[in-house]
Amino acid sequence: MSAGRSLNFAHFSFKQLMELDACTRCGECIIWCPTYAEKKDEAITPLKKIEQVRRFAHRQYDLWARLFGPRAVAGAEIAEHSRGTYDCTLCGRCHVVCPVHIDTRPLWLAMREQLVEAGIFPEIFAQVRERIAAEHNNLGEPNSNRLAWADNLDEPPPAAGPGEPAELVYFVGCVSSLYPMAYSIPQSLSQILRRAGIPFAVLGAEEWCCGFPLIIAGMSRQAEELARHNVAAVRAAGTKRLVTTCPSCYHTWKDTYPAILGEPLGFQVIHAVELLDELLEEQVLELGPYEKRVTYHDPCDLGRTSGIYEAPRRVLRSIPGLIFREMEHHHARALCCGGGGDVEMADPELVGMVARRRLAQAQAVEAEIIVSACQQCKRTLAGAARKERLRVRALDITEIVWEAMQNEGL
């Protein structure tokens, strides 16, 4: 194991370093941690991560360190801390249950930034960073393939760009653009918009990764170039609204980009569920019967991170014949699907374990379909259902709405 080292605490805010001392060590977070529930690895627990970083900080800044010099942190300790920090899905459930309201998700991100600077992080993230730098998407495929999902559509979506103004730009995201399992999400949304007569455009090859995978890996600096490119591309199209089907892209555009740029974007950012909710309220969409028992899985980045809980439920409840059932854990306490936090890259087996637990909750309410508003949740849940041969389908909310629209008049 490598020798000891010092760590840079400039990645944390003043408040975050205070939060390390605010932890009461009550352990409430442990009860709700989805990855600890599966692996039982103490290093994953929020309590342990906070305790470790506080200990590391003390070695560099406590009274002993002031009098006799800082003590190095042992390589084995940092390695254990890194393992726990990167086995976290960043679901943010620990924040929701923390009695003293510690804002955990940004704290875990600061820890990852610190670990990246120290060079102690899963190697796969260095590869992802290179892929995004080279091809501008996290799969490393040629970025010109971004419209592969539109190949089967009768009419390809128009491209936005200079000289081609578009009031509404649909930012598709890497997963929906490049993973065939998720193609049906942009296909559904684009057909919904067409039938509703809403003009829109996509960026195509000019759409670069939003940078979210890098930001949550602890490599936020590398996301800055992506942010500047994407914002410039959308501004060039004279856009008034940008819609995403990906909750992580949504959060990045809405919250992170203005912070990176240091200025407002100049256009509105909405998630597809908000747009669907709005179109249904305006009675623009006509829905036919969809007679299935459906439950809704709150994506972490749409729910806990962005505070959108009711819009998708209103959309589902407006579908004729649909029987809606809540799972045991929903809204702010919804269980993660396991697909967040880049854990899929670092520990794919763990993702399946968490997803199976979520699917069991869907089965407990006898849902035929577990619907989400996130391509990553859909991939994760559908993958686990297929592997376990469970009789639960995982779909995106856009797919259900499009199917209901096709049933209109039946």
Next chain:
Amino acid sequence: MPADRLTVFWIAIAITLVLFLALVGLKVDLWSQGYLRDTNGQLVPRRRAGAALMIALRYVFSARFGRVIWVFLVDGLLHRRLWQEDRFRWLTHFLMLFGFFSLFALSIITGFFEEILHLGFGLDTPLVRFVTNKDTPLMALLNESLGLMILAGVLLAVFRRFILRPAQLRTASTDVTTMVLLGIILLTGYPIEAFRLIMDGTPPALAWYSFIGYPLSLAIQPLALNWPLWHYWTFMVHIAACIVLALTMPFSKFFHTLVSPIIATVNVLTGREEVQA
């Protein structure tokens, strides 16, 4: 005869206070290694604590004053979320926190009246006599009741941690140290009062306001010990435990009592309203 009890007490308290503030200062210096979002990272670490304080004060003394105070009381001190989650844990925490800080405040007020107003300035008004006389019914009752609150809270915490043993609890050595110190402070507090009642020969009509100390004094009086000596040394052990608790506080989980109300208030005020499932 050993050195004057109160002289030792006040010298020790003064030194402890200075050391405690120095240790908290080190903590603040550690927090200052982190950036301040509102200053665009322009400040050097040694100026960040002052800037953070100014940001906080500007926020507090604004149109949001009422909301800040409400959130501080309900979420910072009374832990609304814990109340919603688990009443047993809330009660345990409330008994210890409220009891400890109220007793601490009462001791500071009593000390101020005794040492500063009475001895320092020679004041002898009815109010000064009321506060400094340990046999004043209200003062005796308050001291006994607040001590009992802490004792009940510590017993519930020990019961939960070591008998119920919920799976999420992790007991560190510093937790045990804190509980032992609190236990010593509590277990020496009542005997000190009992020894004093015997020494002073407080009449039963007044002594009964010390509703634990007085029965204890009745129980031990037949032992006919050297009560002033026992009182002196028990008091010293009591104070020593208080000093150790204060000096280990910045390094133990007990430090959260100072930090978590601030963090809870800041995060509730600046975060999103969450839909509670």
